[in-house]
Structures are given as structure tokens and as C-alpha cells.
Amino acid sequence: MTATLLSIRGLTKAYPGVVANDSVSFDIQQGEVHALLGENGAGKSTLVKMIYGLVKPDSGTMTWRGAEFAPPEPRAARASGVAMVFQHFSLFDALNVAENVALGMENPPPMRDLAAQIRSVSENYGLPLDPDRIVGDLSAGERQRVEIIRCLLQDPKLLIMDEPTSVLTPQEVEILFRTLNKLKSEGTAILYISHKLEEIRTLCDHATILRLGKNVGTCIPSETTAREMAELMVGDTLHTPTRTATEDGAPVLRINDLSLSSANPFGTRLKNISFTVHAGEILGIGGVAGNGQDELLAALSGEATSDTNTITVNDAPVGHLGPNERRALGILAAPEERLGHAAAPDMSLTENALLTGALRQKLTKNGFVNWNATRAFAERIIKAFDVRTPGPDTAARALSGGNLQKFVIGREVLQNPKVLVVNQPTWGVDAAAAASIRQALLDLAATGAAIVVISQDLDELMEIADHFGALNEGRMSEIHPALGLTIDEIGLMMGGADETEGAAA
Amino acid sequence: MIILEKRPEPSRLLSISTPVFAVIVTMIAGGLLFAALGKNPVEAIRTIFWDPLFGEYAFYYRPQLLVKGAPLVLIAIGLSLGFRAGIWNIGAEGQYIMGAICGAAAGLAFYPSESILIFPLMVIAGALGGWAWAMIPALLKVRFGTNEILVSLMLVYVAEQLLASMSLGLLKNPQGFGFPGSRNIAEWNAANSWIAQDYGMHWGVVAALIAVIMAYVLLNRHILGFNIRLTGEARRAARFAGVNPTRLILFCLGTSGMLAGLAGLFEVSGPSGQVSIDFNVGYGFTAIIVAFLGRLHPVGILLAGLLMALTYIGGDIAESQMGLPSSAIQVFQGMLLFFLLALDLLTNFRVKFASKGTA
Numbered sequence: 001m002t003a004t005l006l007s008i009r010g011l012t013k014a015y016p017g018v019v020a021n022d023s024v025s026f027d028i029q030q031g032e033v034h035a036l037l038g039e040n041g042a043g044k045s046t047l048v049k050m051i052y053g054l055v056k057p058d059s060g061t062m063t064w065r066g067a068e069f070a071p072p073e074p075r076a077a078r079a080s081g082v083a084m085v086f087q088h089f090s091l092f093d094a095l096n097v098a099e100n101v102a103l104g105m106e107n108p109p110p111m112r113d114l115a116a117q118i119r120s121v122s123e124n125y126g127l128p129l130d131p132d133r134i135v136g137d138l139s140a141g142e143r144q145r146v147e148i149i150r151c152l153l154q155d156p157k158l159l160i161m162d163e164p165t166s167v168l169t170p171q172e173v174e175i176l177f178r179t180l181n182k183l184k185s186e187g188t189a190i191l192y193i194s195h196k197l198e199e200i201r202t203l204c205d206h207a208t209i210l211r212l213g214k215n216v217g218t219c220i221p222s223e224t225t226a227r228e229m230a231e232l233m234v235g236d237t238l239h240t241p242t243r244t245a246t247e248d249g250a251p252v253l254r255i256n257d258l259s260l261s262s263a264n265p266f267g268t269r270l271k272n273i274s275f276t277v278h279a280g281e282i283l284g285i286g287g288v289a290g291n292g293q294d295e296l297l298a299a300l301s302g303e304a305t306s307d308t309n310t311i312t313v314n315d316a317p318v319g320h321l322g323p324n325e326r327r328a329l330g331i332l333a334a335p336e337e338r339l340g341h342a343a344a345p346d347m348s349l350t351e352n353a354l355l356t357g358a359l360r361q362k363l364t365k366n367g368f369v370n371w372n373a374t375r376a377f378a379e380r381i382i383k384a385f386d387v388r389t390p391g392p393d394t395a396a397r398a399l400s401g402g403n404l405q406k407f408v409i410g411r412e413v414l415q416n417p418k419v420l421v422v423n424q425p426t427w428g429v430d431a432a433a434a435a436s437i438r439q440a441l442l443d444l445a446a447t448g449a450a451i452v453v454i455s456q457d458l459d460e461l462m463e464i465a466d467h468f469g470a471l472n473e474g475r476m477s478e479i480h481p482a483l484g485l486t487i488d489e490i491g492l493m494m495g496g497a498d499e500t501e502g503a504a505a
Numbered sequence: 506m507i508i509l510e511k512r513p514e515p516s517r518l519l520s521i522s523t524p525v526f527a528v529i530v531t532m533i534a535g536g537l538l539f540a541a542l543g544k545n546p547v548e549a550i551r552t553i554f555w556d557p558l559f560g561e562y563a564f565y566y567r568p569q570l571l572v573k574g575a576p577l578v579l580i581a582i583g584l585s586l587g588f589r590a591g592i593w594n595i596g597a598e599g600q601y602i603m604g605a606i607c608g609a610a611a612g613l614a615f616y617p618s619e620s621i622l623i624f625p626l627m628v629i630a631g632a633l634g635g636w637a638w639a640m641i642p643a644l645l646k647v648r649f650g651t652n653e654i655l656v657s658l659m660l661v662y663v664a665e666q667l668l669a670s671m672s673l674g675l676l677k678n679p680q681g682f683g684f685p686g687s688r689n690i691a692e693w694n695a696a697n698s699w700i701a702q703d704y705g706m707h708w709g710v711v712a713a714l715i716a717v718i719m720a721y722v723l724l725n726r727h728i729l730g731f732n733i734r735l736t737g738e739a740r741r742a743a744r745f746a747g748v749n750p751t752r753l754i755l756f757c758l759g760t761s762g763m764l765a766g767l768a769g770l771f772e773v774s775g776p777s778g779q780v781s782i783d784f785n786v787g788y789g790f791t792a793i794i795v796a797f798l799g800r801l802h803p804v805g806i807l808l809a810g811l812l813m814a815l816t817y818i819g820g821d822i823a824e825s826q827m828g829l830p831s832s833a834i835q836v837f838q839g840m841l842l843f844f845l846l847a848l849d850l851l852t853n854f855r856v857k858f859a860s861k862g863t864a
Binding site for chain 1: 513726727728729731734735738739741742743744745746747749
């Protein structure tokens with residue numbers, strides 16, 4: 001049965017200065033998995049927000065099972081049977097699973113009944129989750145399950161999922177896909193937003209591709225190659241980074257038995273981490289979010305200091321040094337969180353250029369800032385990394401994620417680091433920007449820098465890393481050459497056997 | 506329904522103009538308040554804002570503007586550095602008292618010497634006194650993680666007790682016929698801070714102007730000022746940029762204490778003239794309002810300090826001439842901060858009027 005569940009005709013939404021959606025039309029059938037593909041800023045979020053009643057369209061119509069559908073607010077959309085799992089979870093760390101689920105419901109049943117319902121739904125759909133556990137202790141994958149179960153308890157007809165696999169291990173992705181297929185077989189339609197083309201090819205029945213707010217094509221993913229879909233998305237041919245052949249350089253960065261507790265009470269303790277990165281090498285570090293990535297970056301950038309000899313660069317011990325002392329030695333870093341960590345949101349790009357560039361770019365003299373030189377440095381970053389912005393006086397928060405990320409990475413790369421550590425360099429960045437960031441990292445490695453790329457995007461790591469390791473609960477797996485690793489081997493490195501399933505059984 | 510929408514960038518125009526709006530709205534709301542008290546609102550507002558500057562007795566009130574404005578600006582400049590970095594020194598009143606006590610004591614120890622070194626010595630002692638008093642919450646914060654708001658505030662009351670004890674004991678004027686209070690420093694040539702008393706000029710005015718300029722240069726041209734702003738805007742980014750939070754706390758609290766101490770010293774050796782039980786009149790607390798009214802910007806603080814001084818003087822006139830209760834004047838001054846903070850929202854948010862349902 002393929003009755004049309006939701007039909008979208010000519011949906012348009014304009015914001016000051018930008019048309020987010022320009023007469024987008026497509027249909028979602030009952031019981032299909034429909035992919036929504038597009039670069040960042042293509043208008044996917046706006047589109048699903050209109051379906052979910054968060055944003056009101058300027059023009060165009062939606063029909064839900066033949067009847068007009070214009071939800072004035074999310075509650076109305078939920079009442080019709082639309083549920084949404086957001087990319088960023090809205091959960092309270094200090095509450096348990098059942099309490100968090102109750103907070104998102106219109107009329108939550110008594111807690112004991114709810115816990116029972118959560119158990120039964122989680123068993124039915126193969127999403128292991130204990131309702132009594134505190135959310136602060138859960139992995140990102142388990143947190144996502146909380147959100148999914150919260151939706152499933154409302155018995156949705158249409159489930160919208162915004163980049164659900166970005167935080168999952170390959171094994172967790174498999175579990176999620178099994179769940180989604182089961183939902184599909186029960187007649188639930190799923191609107192699936194993702195950058196990851198291979199996933200869409202395995203999971204989705206139809207795909208609608210958005211570019212700059214317009215619907216530029218539809219396809220049947222299983223019959224289309226990832227490359228064709230990517231080209232539809234980007235509009236021109238993708239520039240695939242080429243792996244630079246690296247010879248064995250001298251060891252530059254050495255980590256010797258680094259153990260460090262996290263500054264964050266919900267953080268992960270680093271346990272006995274040791275590895276070496278050579279000149280010209282890119283070490284890719286995979287792992288599911290929350291397994292010590294932030295802590296490792298802090299330990300390498302100098303935000304968290306450790307024992308003197310646990311970290312050495314060119315045989316000089318640096319473990320006890322702070323961020324600027326390490327910058328002086330050529331150790332630079334770009335943290336994951338762009339706004340508030342890598343950059344100050346309300347400060348201009350010029351000021352943000354000063355944030356890490358002051359020392360190596362000699363932007364200060366006797367403590368006084370040379371603003372002209374700083375501005376020139378910011379302009380250099382903007383030019384070299386094609387940051388789309390009106391100018392260096394723009395506040396960082398006014399930039400899109402991809403453009404700010406290009407700025408943040410560019411700021412470090414242009415300082416000629418000897419060691420560069422980046423965390424999630426292309427998270428939430430569109431394909432074209434991601435490709436140019438990766439190319440910049442490869443070019444930097446070719447000049448002899450030692451690079452550590454921490455990322456949850458395995459495709460990315462496979463593309464640029466020479467060597468691969470994974471973090472799991474603050475421990476580092478063995479480091480292997482990236483060439484020839486299979487996805488199963490990587491999965492094992494990232495988490496051993498499928499622990500989450502075992503834990504709930 | 507009214508919706509607030511976050512602006513992509515803070516509006517520069519509004520950030521400059523909201524203090525002006527706040528003053529206007531305060532005048533309107535204050536006028537209503539005075540009308541409710543049965544006074545002519547237009548006359549009350551005119552008495553507060555116009556008479557001290559251009560009224561019949563303005564020649565007497567204008568110097569008062571400098572006398573009252575200088576300590577407010579001097580203290581608020583110091584506080585604004587910390588406030589910018591999210592370090593909240595609420596105890597400037599106490600540091601102001603300690604500056605006065607230490608400065609006066611250092612000078613009085615050499616009474617009646619007429620050495621030219623007396624006044625510089627008192628300045629240094631006053632600055633150190635305020636600095637040391639502020640270092641108590643600073644050190645407790647960096648060492649034990651105590652809350653600097655509470656500690657600095659509570660130390661105000663300790664300082665007030667010390668002030669009373671000093672006025673009645675150690676610093677009491679031996680020739681004062683048993684009255685509490687120290688010798689009159691303002692009448693001691695080597696030690697008084699007056700430059701031109703008839704115009705209200707004393708060294709505190711000079712120090713306030715220098716502080717404004719130094720703070721402006723520090724915040725806009727120096728990496729330390731950048732680090733202060735960065736810490737206030739994004740603490741993690743500041744840590745990433747290599748800012749040492751401990752040093753920043755010590756610097757901000759120390760500097761604000763020092764400036765408050767200086768303000769106390771200049772006051773005790775000039776306008777006030779002696780260490781007495783009721784020496785402090787709340788400059789340290791009012792300076793908090795001044796700092797925010799001036800948007801934590803040095804030039805803004807200068808203007809806000811003068812405005813605040815004006816409402817003080819005008820308020821006094823309104824009290825004596827129109828019989829307005831002093832509490833009404835305080836409410837009026839409180840309104841100013843209230844409306845400023847309320848209108849502040851507009852800098853970062855846009856107000857939209859929309860029909861119900863699109864939220």
C-alpha cells in the first residue's frame with residue numbers, strides 16, 4: 001500500500017536576505033523512508049521545521065492524508081502524528097530516562113507505567129534502554145534512543161530524523177536501521193535527513209535533493225551512485241581530496257601513558273593513552289562522542305595540563321605547559337565547539353583571529369595589540385579559506401557553521417603548526433567546505449606537520465588519515481595503518497563487541 | 506503576541522542609544538511617581554536635571570558635580586574591568602573605606618609635617634589599602650573557590666566596623682574634644698587633595714579622568730583588555746586562548762580594589778576631610794549602577810557617573826525645596842538601572858509583534 005501520507009506543494013519560506021525554501025514540492029508515501037539531502041544551508045532544517053509546525057511557510061500548501069495541513073505549533077503537528085528527533089538532544093543530564101521522556105510528553109502517565117511502556121517499546125523495536133538510568137551516564141547513541149522512544153510513545157505516522165547517525169558507531173547505526181526498517185514495515189513513514197550518502201543508499205526508498213532552497217531532483221537512492229547524489233547536492237563536481245603519499249618522517253608528537261581526569265563532571269577520564277605521530281603523518285582518531293575526545297584535545301592544546309613528560313614534541317617535554325607556551329613551540333589546536341570554544345561568538349573575526357594568532361603572528365608588541373596586522377591576518381584567513389562573510393568586522397556568530405569552521409581551521413593552518421590537533425573539523429559543514437578543509441589538512445601534512453584529526457565521521461578519517469586509532473571510554477585502541485582496515489575492524493576498535501546491547505539484556 | 510528574536514549581530518546604534526532611552530523613560534516613570542506623591546512632575550524633573558546645571562544657584566552645584574562624580578567614575582571604572590570578565594566585585598564600598606583609613610592613617614602618622622612627600626605617601630597607602638581589601642575575596646576565590654560576590658559584600662560591613670573603631674579609637678583627633686573622627690585632613694596643606702576647591706577640582710577628578718583613558722586603552726589596545734573581554738564573552742574560548750583565570754581574577758579584583766581605595770583616599774583628604782563614622786555614603790554601591798549605566802565602557806561610565814552625580818545633587822535639591830521624600834529619590838535612581846537593563850535586551854533582540862500561533 002502506497003497511499004500518500006504527506007504531500008508538499010510549492011512550499012516557500014524567506015528570511016531577511018535569504019530564501020530558505022523556494023517552492024519545494026514532494027510527496028511522502030506511507031511506510032517509506034524518504035531521504036532529504038542537501039548541503040548545509042540548503043534549507044533542509046527550515047523545511048522540516050515547517051512540517052513540524054515550528055516555522056510558518058510564506059506560501060505553498062501541505063496536505064496530510066488528503067486534508068489540508070498547516071500546523072500552527074509543534075503540538076498540533078504531534079497531534080496529527082508527526083514526531084521529530086532533533087540533531088541536538090534536549091535532555092536533562094541529571095534526570096533519568098523515564099523522567100526525561102515524561103518531560104517531552106503532553107500527558108505523561110504515572111512514572112511506573114511509563115517505565116513499563118519504555119521497556120516494552122525498547123524491546124519491540126530493538127532499542128535497548130533502561131528507563132531508570134541517569135541520562136548523564138548515557139552514551140550519545142543511548143541518548144538518541146531516549147529521543148526516539150519519546151517519539152515512538154506518541155505512535156507517530158511520520159518520524160522526522162535529523163542526521164541521526166552522526167554520533168553513532170557502525171554497530172549502533174545497524175541497530176538504528178533495524179529499528180527504522182521495523183517502523184517502516186508497520187506503515188510509519190520516515191523523513192530522513194543526512195549528509196551520509198552511503199547510508200541513504202542502503203536505507204531510503206526515495207530521496208529529495210535540495211540545493212539553495214530549491215528542489216533540484218529526486219532519485220531512488222538504491223539505483224543511484226553516491227557520487228551522482230553528491231553532485232546533485234553540490235551542483236558541481238566534487239573535489240575529492242587525494243591522499244598524499246607520506247614517507248616515514250621523524251616522530252614529532254609523542255604521548256606517553258597519559259592519564260587525566262576531566263574538568264567536566266560528566267566528562268570522561270583519559271586512561272593510559274600512548275601514541276606517536278610522525279612528521280607528515282595524519283593520525284585519525286575515531287570513536288563515539290563522549291569517549292574522551294574533548295578531553296584529549298584539551299590535554300594536547302594545553303587547556304588541561306598533565307605531567308611534564310607525558311607529552312613531548314620533538315623530544316621536548318610539554319605536558320606541563322599552557323596553551324600559549326605550546327603555541328610558541330608550534331602545537332596548535334582547533335576544538336570541536338566552534339561557538340564559545342574555538343571562537344568567541346560576539347567578537348568580530350578580527351578579534352577571533354587574535355584569539356590564537358597573537359603569539360605566532362606577532363600581533364602584539366609589549367602587550368599592545370597591532371589591530372592593523374590582526375585585521376590583515378583575519379583577511380588573509382578569509383581569502384585563503386574562502387570564508388563567505390561581508391568582512392573581518394562581522395561577528396563570529398553571524399557566520400554559518402561551515403564558514404566559521406573554515407575560519408577556525410584556517411586560523412591554525414596559516415600559522416604553520418608543527419603539530420595540529422583538530423576535533424570534528426567538518427562537523428555540520430557542507431560537502432564543498434568539508435572537502436576544502438580536508439585538502440588543507442592534507443596540504444599541511446605534506447609540508448611535514450604532524451596532524452591529529454579527531455572525528456566521528458569515519459569516511460572522513462578513512463579519506464585523510466594514514467593511521468587510525470579509536471577512543472573508547474577514555475582508552476586508546478591500538479593504532480593501525482588506515483589502509484586496508486575494514487568497517488568491522490574499525491567498529492571493534494571503537495567499542496569492542498556491541499556493548500550497549502549486552503548492557504541492557 | 507510579542508516575540509523576541511535574537512539579532513544576528515548586536516546592534517551598535519541601539520547599544521549607544523539605549524542609555525538615552527532609559528533616561529527618558531525614567532523621567533516619564535519618575536514623573537508619574539512624583540505626580541502620585543502629589544508633586545508637580547515637570548517641576549520635580551526640572552529640579553533634578555536642570556537646576557543643578559543651569560538654575561539660579563548652579564554656581565554652587567556645578568562644583569558638586571565633580572566632587573560627587575569623581576569617586577563614582579573612579580570606582581566604576583575599576584568595577585567594569587571585573588564585570589567585563591564576569592568577576593563580580595560588589596564590595597567596592599568596603600575597599601573605598603579601607604583606602605580612606607589606610608591613606609589617612611599613613612598621612613596622620615607624620616602630622617603635622619609639611620613635607621611634599623606626605624600626599625604621595627597617602628595616595629600609595631590608600632591604593633594599597635583598597636587593593637589589599639579586595640585581595641581577600643580574590644585569594645579566597647582562587648584558592649578555595651569561594652563566591653567573590655558574597656565575600657566582597659560581607660567585607661563591606663567588616664570595613665564599616667573598622668571605620669567606626671578607627672574614628673573612635675586609633676585615628677581620633679587628639680584635639681577633638683572627645684568627638685569621634687580624625688583630624689581634618691582637608692585643612693592640612695601637605696595632605697589635602699584639593700587643587701581648586703571653588704571649582705570642585707581635586708586629585709580624585711584627575712585620577713578619574715586618567716582611569717577612564719587608561720581603561721579605554723587597556724580594553725581596546727592591550728592584550729590584557731582583550732583577554733578580559735574574551736573571558737566575559739566566552740570562558741572556554743578564553744581558556745583556549747591561554748588566559749590564566751587565576752591571574753585574571755587577581756588582576757581584576759586587585760585593580761578595582763585599588764581604584765576604590767584611591768577614591769576613598771581622595772575623598773577623605775578633600776571633600777569629606779576626615780575619617781568619621783559616617784564617612785561612607787554609598788559611592789561603592791552606586792558605582793555598580795554607574796558601571797552598568799555606562800555599559801561597562803570607559804567613556805560611557807564617565808557620562809553615567811556625571812549623570813548619577815546629577816541625580817544625587819538634583820535629588821537633594823528636590824528633597825529640600827519640594828519636600829520629596831528621599832526614598833522617592835532612591836526609587837527614581839533605581840528606576841534608571843531597571844529601565845537600562847530592560848532596554849538592554851533590545852541590543853541583542855528584536856521585538857516582533859505577531860499574531861498568536863506562529864511561535
